[in-house]
Amino acid sequence: MITNDIELTKIFLDNEFIIGLPTETVYGLAGNINSDKAIKSIFELKKRPLFNPLIVHVKSKNAISTVAQSIPDTAYQLAEAFWPGPMTLILPKKSGISDLITAGKPTVAVRVPNHEKALQLLDILDYPLAAPSANPFSSISPTSAEHVHQYFGKSLPLILQGGQCAKGIESTIIGFQNNQPLVYRLGTLSVDEIESYLGIKLPQSTNATDSPEAPGMLSKHYSPKTPLILTNSIEEAIEKYANKKIGLLTFGPHDLTYPCPIHLVLSENENLEEAAARLYAALHQLDEVDIDLIIAEKMPEIGLGCTINDRLMRASK
Numbered sequence: 001m002i003t004n005d006i007e008l009t010k011i012f013l014d015n016e017f018i019i020g021l022p023t024e025t026v027y028g029l030a031g032n033i034n035s036d037k038a039i040k041s042i043f044e045l046k047k048r049p050l051f052n053p054l055i056v057h058v059k060s061k062n063a064i065s066t067v068a069q070s071i072p073d074t075a076y077q078l079a080e081a082f083w084p085g086p087m088t089l090i091l092p093k094k095s096g097i098s099d100l101i102t103a104g105k106p107t108v109a110v111r112v113p114n115h116e117k118a119l120q121l122l123d124i125l126d127y128p129l130a131a132p133s134a135n136p137f138s139s140i141s142p143t144s145a146e147h148v149h150q151y152f153g154k155s156l157p158l159i160l161q162g163g164q165c166a167k168g169i170e171s172t173i174i175g176f177q178n179n180q181p182l183v184y185r186l187g188t189l190s191v192d193e194i195e196s197y198l199g200i201k202l203p204q205s206t207n208a209t210d211s212p213e214a215p216g217m218l219s220k221h222y223s224p225k226t227p228l229i230l231t232n233s234i235e236e237a238i239e240k241y242a243n244k245k246i247g248l249l250t251f252g253p254h255d256l257t258y259p260c261p262i263h264l265v266l267s268e269n270e271n272l273e274e275a276a277a278r279l280y281a282a283l284h285q286l287d288e289v290d291i292d293l294i295i296a297e298k299m300p301e302i303g304l305g306c307t308i309n310d311r312l313m314r315a316s317k
Helices: 006-014 036-046 061-066 073-082 116-124 145-155 191-198 234-240 272-287 304-315
Strands: 019-021 028-032 055-057 087-092 107-111 172-177 180-185 228-231 246-250 262-265 293-297
Touching: 006 019, 006 028, 006 116, 019 145, 028 036, 028 055, 061 073, 073 087, 073 172, 073 180, 073 191, 145 272, 172 191, 180 191, 228 234, 228 304, 234 246, 234 293, 246 272, 262 272, 272 293, 272 304
Parallel strands: 055 107, 087 172, 228 293, 246 262, 246 293
Antiparallel strands: 019 028, 087 107, 172 180
């Protein structure tokens, strides 16, 4: 069921069901962080490995201390600057936070979503929500309630309707080592913007494939069922795979003579924010067409272009 009823959504959550939650980034599978039943349901429905931690969504920056402790001053500064918004902080967890949520790690991932419906819901709940993306493990993230319903159907009893996600790519994840911030996952908040605010250059954590410190760090992720390759040269890739039915995904318009069954342009004006917002919806659309291969054009390696390339790279493995 897809609904606009926030009070009904609360009833489902209070009764330890999980729901589809709209955010500004992607839709999530959300459950009460105090219910092991709900948290286990998230992992089971997604077929997500238990070693992959979840993000906890809280109602405001003042609620950060309900799930985390020994919080660095820089974390408070970042929360003040970028919450509500697409930034997740990895912080020392409070003892009451379930090991299921944190994959047994001493840290918890936390953020405040910048979505009206999500904030309205969190405001009337007595608990935060754990919510990874509402897709089967490693599949394309959903940016509409309809995407979520297509994935899970009646297996998910309720999806809160929140329209199309404004940002369209997951949150940027910032962790701390010796109280110094570093980037765990590129996201829809550009690292350049964070670095400009802090006045420092942020190192980036290496990916962990067996025991990730944060969500979204596995090498293969966000993948369509159709094989995908990422290329700097659309023309060369088309020539190489000319014997296949190709679907094209490009940053801007291309004047191509090769007859592709489908060619999707992420931004006619080559705007990276628009391209990011449309990326997953475009991958969903390409995955529904009878093609052998998706050829995706690499974005400029600046700002959100780095994030889009990160997602396409993981989708191609």
